[in-house]
Amino acid sequence: MALSDRAGFWTAASVAGLALWASAAPTVVYPLYAAEWQLPPSVTTAIFAIYPLVLVPVLIVFGNLSDVIGRRAVILMGLAALTAGSVAFGLAPDLAWVFVGRALMGVGVGLSLSPATAAMVEFGGRDGARRASSATTAATAGGLAFATIVGGALVQYAPAPLHLSFWVLTAVTVLVGAFVFALPRHTRDEASGTWRPRRPRMPREERGAFTAGTLGISAAYAMGAIFLALGAQIARDLVRSDDAFVNGAIISISAVTIGVVAVLARPLRPRVAVTLGPLLALVGLGLLIVAGLDHSLAAFIASSLVAGAGYSLMFSGGLGLVTGSAPVHHRAAVISAAYVVGYLVQAVAALGLGVLATTAGLQVALEIGAPVILLLGVAALVVANAGRRRGALVASA
Numbered sequence: 001m002a003l004s005d006r007a008g009f010w011t012a013a014s015v016a017g018l019a020l021w022a023s024a025a026p027t028v029v030y031p032l033y034a035a036e037w038q039l040p041p042s043v044t045t046a047i048f049a050i051y052p053l054v055l056v057p058v059l060i061v062f063g064n065l066s067d068v069i070g071r072r073a074v075i076l077m078g079l080a081a082l083t084a085g086s087v088a089f090g091l092a093p094d095l096a097w098v099f100v101g102r103a104l105m106g107v108g109v110g111l112s113l114s115p116a117t118a119a120m121v122e123f124g125g126r127d128g129a130r131r132a133s134s135a136t137t138a139a140t141a142g143g144l145a146f147a148t149i150v151g152g153a154l155v156q157y158a159p160a161p162l163h164l165s166f167w168v169l170t171a172v173t174v175l176v177g178a179f180v181f182a183l184p185r186h187t188r189d190e191a192s193g194t195w196r197p198r199r200p201r202m203p204r205e206e207r208g209a210f211t212a213g214t215l216g217i218s219a220a221y222a223m224g225a226i227f228l229a230l231g232a233q234i235a236r237d238l239v240r241s242d243d244a245f246v247n248g249a250i251i252s253i254s255a256v257t258i259g260v261v262a263v264l265a266r267p268l269r270p271r272v273a274v275t276l277g278p279l280l281a282l283v284g285l286g287l288l289i290v291a292g293l294d295h296s297l298a299a300f301i302a303s304s305l306v307a308g309a310g311y312s313l314m315f316s317g318g319l320g321l322v323t324g325s326a327p328v329h330h331r332a333a334v335i336s337a338a339y340v341v342g343y344l345v346q347a348v349a350a351l352g353l354g355v356l357a358t359t360a361g362l363q364v365a366l367e368i369g370a371p372v373i374l375l376l377g378v379a380a381l382v383v384a385n386a387g388r389r390r391g392a393l394v395a396s397a
Contacts, residue, residue, distance in 0.1 A: 002182060002183065002184040002185070003179070003182045003183055003184070005123045005125070006123070007179075008119065008123045008183050008184065009119075009120055009123035009124055009131075009135070010135075011176070011179045011180055011182075011183060012071070012075075012116040012117075012119040012120045012123065012183075013116075013120060013135045013136065013138075013139040014139065014176050014179070015075055015078075015079070015112050015113070015116035015176060015180065016113060016116050016117060016120075016135075016136045016139040016140050016143070017139035017140060017142045017143035017146075018079075018082065018112075018143055018172070018173055018176055019109040019112065019113045019116075019140065019143065020139075020140035020141070020142075020143035020144045020147070021143035021144070021146050021147045021169060021172070022051075022082055022085070022086070022105045022108065022109055022143075022147075022169065023051060023105075023109070023143075023144075023147075023228060024143070024144045024147035024148060024151075024228050025086075025089070025105075025147050025151060025165060025166060025169050026047060026048070026089070026098075026102070027147060027148060027151065027227075027228050027231060027248070027251065028147075028148060028151045028152045028155050028165075028244050028247060028248040028251075029151065029155060029161070029162060029165070030044045030047070030048075030233060031233055031244070032155065032161060032162055032244075033047070033095070033098065033162075034233070036162070037094070037095055039095070040358045041230070041233060041354050041357035041358045041362070041365075042351075042354040042355055042357070042358040043095075043354075044233070044354070045230065045350045045351060045353060045354025045357070046350075046351065046354060047098055047099065047102055048102075048225070048228060048350045049346075049347045049350040049351045049354070050099055050102045050103055050106065051102050051103075051105055051106040051109075051347075052106065052221075052343035052344065052346045052347035052350075053106070053347045054102075054103045054106030054107060054110070055106035055107070055109055055110040055339075055343050056110070056340050056343050056344050056347070057110075058106065058107050058110030058111060059110045059114065059336045059337075059339055059340045059343070060336075060340055062074070062110070062111060062336075063114055063332060063333050063335075063336025063337065063339075063340070064330065064332060064333035064336065065111075065115075065332075066114065066115035066118065066332045067118075067329065067330060067331065067332045067333055070185065071115040071116070071118060071119040071122075071183070071332075072180060072181075072183040072184070072185060074111055074112065074115045075111075075112045075115050075116055075119070075180050075183075076177065076180055076181065077111050077112075078107075078108045078109065078110070078111030078112025078113070078115075079108060079112055079173055079176065079177040079180060080108070080177075081104050081105075081107040081108035081111060082104070082105055082108030082109065082112065082173050083108075083170055083173045083174060083177070084104045084108075085100075085101045085102065085103070085104030085105035085106075085107075085108055086101070086105070086166050086167075086169045086170040086173060087101075087166075087170055088100050088101030088104060089101040089102075089163070089166035089169075090163050090164075090166040090167045090170060091163070092162070092163070101166075113339060114332045114333075114335045114336040114339060115332050117132060117136055117319070117323070117332075117335050118331045118332040118335055119183070120132035120135060120136060121323050121331060122331075129320060129323040129324045130266065130270075130320055130324075131266075132319070132323055133270065133316045133317075133319040133320035133323060134262045134263065134265070134266040134316050134320075135262075136316070136319060137258060137259070137262035137312055137315050137316040137319070138258075138259040138262040138263055140258070140315075141255045141256065141257075141258035141259030141262065141308075141312070142255070142259055143255075144228075144251075144252070144254075144255035144258070145252045145255035145256055145259070146172075147165075147169075148248040148249070148251040148252040148255065149245075149248055149249055149252045150165065150168060151165040151248055152244045152245040152246070152247060152248020152249060152251075152252075153245050153248070154168065155244040155245070155248070156243060156244040156245035157245065161244075206325035206326075207325075208383065208386070209321045209322075209324065209325040209384075210321065210322055210325045210326075210334065210337075210338070211383050212271070212274060212318070212321055212380050212383040212384035213270070213274070213317070213318040213319065213320070213321030213322035213325070213338060213380075213384075214318065214322060214337075214338040214341045214342065215318065215376055215377075215379045215380035215383060216273075216274040216277065216314040216315065216317050216318025216319075216321070216377070216380040216384075217314070217315055217318040217319060217322070217338055217339070217341070217342040218318075218341050218342045218345040218346075218376050218380075219277075219278065219281065219314050219318075219373065219374075219376035219377035219379075219380055220277070220310075220311045220314040220315035220318065220342070221315075221342040221343060221345060221346035221349075222345050222346055222349040222373040222376055223281055223284075223285065223307060223310070223311055223314075223373050223377075224311060224346065225346045225349040225350040225353065226285075226288070226349075226353065226366070226369065226370070226373070227251055227254055227304070227307070228251075228350075230353060230354075230357065230362065230365070231247070231251045233357075233362065234288075234291075234292065234300070234362060234366075235247040235250060235251075235300065250297075250300060250301055250304055251304065253301060253304040253305055253308065254304040254305070254307060254308035254311070255308065256308070257304070257305050257308030257309050257312065258308045258309075258311055258312040258315075259312075261308070261309045261312035261313065262312045262316050265312065265313060265316065268313075268317070269320075270316070270317040270318070270319075270320030270321045270324065271317070271321065271384045271385070272317070273313040273314070273316055273317025273320065274313070274314060274317035274318055274321065274380050274381060274384045275317075275381050275384060275385060276313050277310045277311070277312070277313030277314030277315075277317060277377060277380075277381075278310065278314065278374065278377030278378050278380065278381050279310070280306055280307070280309045280310030280313065281307060281310030281311070281314065281373075281374060281377050282310075282374055282377075283306045283310075284303050284304075284305075284306035284307025284308070284309070284310050285303070285307060285366075285370035285373070285374065286370075287299050287300075287302045287303035287306060287307075288300070288303040288307065288366060288370065289363075289366050289367055289370060290303075291303055292362065292363045292366055293363065310377075314377055314380065317384075318338070318380060319335075319338075321384070322334065322335060322338040323335060345376065349369065349372075349373060352369065353365045353369045356368055356369065
């Protein structure tokens with residue numbers, strides 16, 4: 001029996017949540033890996049970065065696959081790879097297994113995230129694009145919160161701190177997969193043609209919205225790299241907190257804020273959200289730098305709150321612009337193209353921050369990396385509003 005549109009919408013949203021859970025799952029474990037295997041920050045950030053580096057080519061090659069063979073089939077492929085990655089982490093006796101697990105997670109999210117987002121648009125009714133952008137943002141925030149809170153608690157208080165949280169992720173992935181299996185089967189859309197890797201087709205009049213949206217997603221993901229790749233180490237080394245549960249809970253404050261803001265900001269037009277997001281990101285990253293300079297837990301918490309709000313608006317607004325501009329028969333391909341850029345930027349940001357943290361220290365990495373990341377948000381703001389000005393001039397002509 002196939003799920004209803006409403007149940008299908010929330011099942012697809014749960015897949016988006018799993019994507020961020022997988023992305024953030026090792027966050028609170030990085031300090032343990034560093035201590036267990038004597039790893040510098042450049043290696044722990046490389047563990048994080050291998051995920052988007054693998055994910056990007058998967059998106060490029062298979063980004064349009066679900067437009068042809070169906071959302072359900074491709075999401076199930078992705079969840080199978082995600083399960084395999086979680087199992088590799090759960091068994092990992094050494095660093096090589098961790099890299100393999102991270103790569104498999106990248107394959108899984110690369111296959112499942114775009115068709116899940118496209119499915120949400122299609123199950124969401126008349127306002128599907130806006131519902132999908134806000135729900136995707138809230139769902140990914142939920143995944144991040146589970147990864148950091150549950151992961152932090154298991155690392156701090158449960159046995160097998162290097163492994164147990166990944167077995168929990170494995171169980172949840174299998175459960176979500178059972179619901180995905182009950183999604184409606186795909187009826188072939190002849191307009192999508194036969195499958196082969198191809199560039200997405202964007203109408204000329206929609207390219208400005210797509211560019212602005214992609215920049216917003218990229219800025220959010222780059223800022224997320226700071227908290228996901230280095231957040232636990234910032235808490236431990238700069239803010240001087242040794243409790244994994246406390247550190248995970250602090251990082252999760254950002255995730256909770258992302259979700260709450262996504263719900264509250266749903267009435268905002270995507271262009272407005274992309275305009276406001278970088279301003280909040282500026283304040284949030286500034287507070288993070290202050291937290292490191294003053295070893296201030298209060299400033300770290302404040303940074304998580306404000307930066308989370310900025311992330312939420314940049315990501316949901318950016319995704320809203322992308323999904324709203326995507327042609328119906330190439331929706332997943334266009335969404336994949338935006339994710340390709342976002343994840344590539346995230347990988348470069350994580351690797352760059354890791355090298356800076358290793359060679360010059362965490363604080364210097366923050367002070368150099370934060371302004372560079374903010375430039376992406378400012379670019380999204382400028383492009384989004386340039387498009388609006390052009391539209392106003394055309395209307396008045």
